[in-house]
Amino acid sequence: MPVWQQVYEEINDPDFVILCVAEDTGGEAVAGPIFDAANATYIQIVDKNHIISSAFNFVNVPSAAWIDEEGRIVRIDEGTYAKVHELGDETRSITFGNDVYTPALRDWVEKGSDSEYVQTVETVTGNIRELSFEQQKADAAFRLANLFREHGLTQKAEHYWNLTQTLNPESINFFRQNLTLSEEGSAGETFMTRRGEYESQQKDYYRPLDMDS
Amino acid sequence: MAAAFMAYPELRHPFEAKPIHAEGSTSVLYQGRQITLSDTSADKASGSSLLIKPEDLKHINGFELKPEGACYADMCIPLTSKLQVTQEGTQWFDLTAFADLLEQPYVFDAESNVWSFAEIPAKRDNMMVNGLAPDFEIPDRQGNVIRMTDLKGKKALIVTWSSW
Numbered sequence: 001m002p003v004w005q006q007v008y009e010e011i012n013d014p015d016f017v018i019l020c021v022a023e024d025t026g027g028e029a030v031a032g033p034i035f036d037a038a039n040a041t042y043i044q045i046v047d048k049n050h051i052i053s054s055a056f057n058f059v060n061v062p063s064a065a066w067i068d069e070e071g072r073i074v075r076i077d078e079g080t081y082a083k084v085h086e087l088g089d090e091t092r093s094i095t096f097g098n099d100v101y102t103p104a105l106r107d108w109v110e111k112g113s114d115s116e117y118v119q120t121v122e123t124v125t126g127n128i129r130e131l132s133f134e135q136q137k138a139d140a141a142f143r144l145a146n147l148f149r150e151h152g153l154t155q156k157a158e159h160y161w162n163l164t165q166t167l168n169p170e171s172i173n174f175f176r177q178n179l180t181l182s183e184e185g186s187a188g189e190t191f192m193t194r195r196g197e198y199e200s201q202q203k204d205y206y207r208p209l210d211m212d213s
Numbered sequence: 214m215a216a217a218f219m220a221y222p223e224l225r226h227p228f229e230a231k232p233i234h235a236e237g238s239t240s241v242l243y244q245g246r247q248i249t250l251s252d253t254s255a256d257k258a259s260g261s262s263l264l265i266k267p268e269d270l271k272h273i274n275g276f277e278l279k280p281e282g283a284c285y286a287d288m289c290i291p292l293t294s295k296l297q298v299t300q301e302g303t304q305w306f307d308l309t310a311f312a313d314l315l316e317q318p319y320v321f322d323a324e325s326n327v328w329s330f331a332e333i334p335a336k337r338d339n340m341m342v343n344g345l346a347p348d349f350e351i352p353d354r355q356g357n358v359i360r361m362t363d364l365k366g367k368k369a370l371i372v373t374w375s376s377w
Contacts, residue, residue, distance in 0.1 A: 004372065017364060019371045028354070030376045035354065044354045049245040053373055054332060055347040056340075064372040067346045071365055080372050109368055124344040136331045137318030143242050144320050144329040152230030156322070163320070176377055186377035 002038040003082040007102050009041075015069070016109045018042035021052045023061055025146050025177055049146055053173055054139045057129040060172040060206055066108060066118075074108070074118045076127050079206025100211045117211065127207065131168075138168030172205070233325055239263070241273050241308070242329040245351065248273050254305050256298075261321070263328055264298055264305035273308070274333065283311065288335060290314065 008018050020042055022031030031046045045052065052058075056065050056076065064080035065073050081097030088094055108115040119127070145160035161178045168174060175194065176186040184190060198205050234240050239253045241263075254264040271277045275285050282289040283296070283306075290296075290311070298305045308328075312319050318331040339345040350360050 013368075015366070016368045017370075019359065019364075019369060021371065021373045023373050023375045024377070026376065032354065034376055043359060045351055045359065046354060047245075047351060047373075051245045051349060051351055052371065055349045056371070058373060061373045061375045064370060065346070067361075067364065067369040067371065069366050069368060071346045071361065073340070073344045073346050105370060112368075121344045125342065128341060128344075130341075133316065133318055136334070137320065138331075140242070140318055140320045140329040140331040143245065144322060144327060147233065147240075147242060147247065147327065147329075148322075148325075151233050153325075156325070160320070160322075173375075177375070180377045 003085075004042065005038045005040050007082050007105065011106055011109050013109050019045060019052075021045045021047050023047050023050045023053055023173055023177070025049075025149065026180070049143045050139070050173060050177070057131055058173070059129065059168075059170055063206075066105070068112070068118075072121075073124050073128075074113075076124055077129065077207055078209050098209060101209065104211055119210075135168040135170065138164045138171065138174065141167055142174060233327060238326070240325075240327045241265075242327065243274055244332070244349075254300060254303075256307075257300070262307055262309040263321075264300075265308050267297075267304060267306045270306055270308070274330070276311075278306070285336070 004018055004020055020035070020040065022035070022045065024031045024046060025048050027048045028046050035044045047053075053061075053063070056063070058077060060079070062080040063077055064075075065077070066075040068074050078101075080101060082102050084095055084097045084099055086093060086095045104115075104117040108117050112118075141160045141164040145157045145164060148154075148160065149157035161174075164174050165171075165178065176191060179186040179188070179191060182188070182190070195205065233247075234249045235251070237251070239250045241248045241250065248269075250265060250269055252266055256262040256264070265273070267278050270283065276283040276290070277285070278292070279289070282291040284290075295310045296307050296314070298307050309319065311317075312330060312333075315333050315335055317333045320329045321327070322329075337347055340347045346361050346364075348361050350358055353359050
């Protein structure tokens with residue numbers, strides 16, 4: 001999260017806040033050191049039960065919403081990278097992210113509703129995902145699984161995590177969070193296969209940024 | 214296929230076995246909180262409902278019982294005989310009938326006696342229809358409770374990430 005710290009320091013406006021939310025069932029033990037290493041001064045939240053993703057109907061990380069002074073959402077649910085990231089070594093490397101999101105954010109903080117990046121109510125509500133009854137029920141199953149995991153009842157946790165994914169197969173968050181408990185981890189073969197399926201079906205892994213790059 | 218990455222393998226099963234609540238209790242999960250109730254009942258015929266003491270309702274989901282109904286903000290749900298149940302002289306509030314009425318999903322684990330409730334859809338109409346930020350309440354790392362309403366007057370970027 002050092003990149004959001006940098007953005008926060010650069011914007012440096014007392015009337016602008018960042019809530020940076022770690023969607024991690026592992027809690028403070030896994031997310032805390034990452035916040036600490038970033039010397040974060042924005043609002044830091046460790047969200048074991050993915051409450052914030054549920055509140056905004058997010059299904060993947062990173063995702064974001066811009067909220068104005070009146071509590072109106074003016075942008076929502078885009079793959080939210082603050083810059084172009086490069087990962088890898090000599091043999092293999094990947095790049096992801098973009099260089100338009102942060103300038104757009106800065107523009108909004110400066111100009112408010114006059115910013116070209118502020119979206120209409122119609123666009124915003126159109127961009128909020130509709131979740132079926134079953135998909136909403138997945139949140140309840142997920143939290144039940146987390147409770148069992150915290151109390152050492154791993155078989156029960158597994159049962160309700162499986163139910164979670166049956167109820168909301170569209171959630172990348174639930175899928176990958178659950179994989180953290182597997183031997184292969186959240187970015188192993190199972191994940192790569194799923195991601196490949198998304199791409200071959202031309203489904204959006206993230207909703208594309210609606211910004212010129 | 215490249216080797217899998219797992220940032221914190223030691224945390225795969227990091228938790229110890231410990232009771233969820235005292236023997237005979239019932240727990241309700243809602244918005245990330247666990248509310249443990251010592252006094253509950255169930256529908257005698259089906260056994261698959263959760264009856265709570267009326268005074269516990271507001272601790273669970275913020276709805277308060279008033280003469281006009283179960284009320285939250287400017288919303289009041291009229292109290293019907295389905296919601297108010299009397300068993301052997303004791304008055305109960307049927308939390309599951311209330312959820313069914315509001316189309317609020319829930320999951321029940323009978324063995325452990327834990328009910329997990331998802332959000333009440335009516336609480337989210339303002340977001341889905343009017344594009345207003347949803348209410349939430351969550352502690353930050355310093356233990357301060359952060360509510361959406363606390364951010365009024367400021368612009369906010371709410372961004373999720375994960376370690377995985």
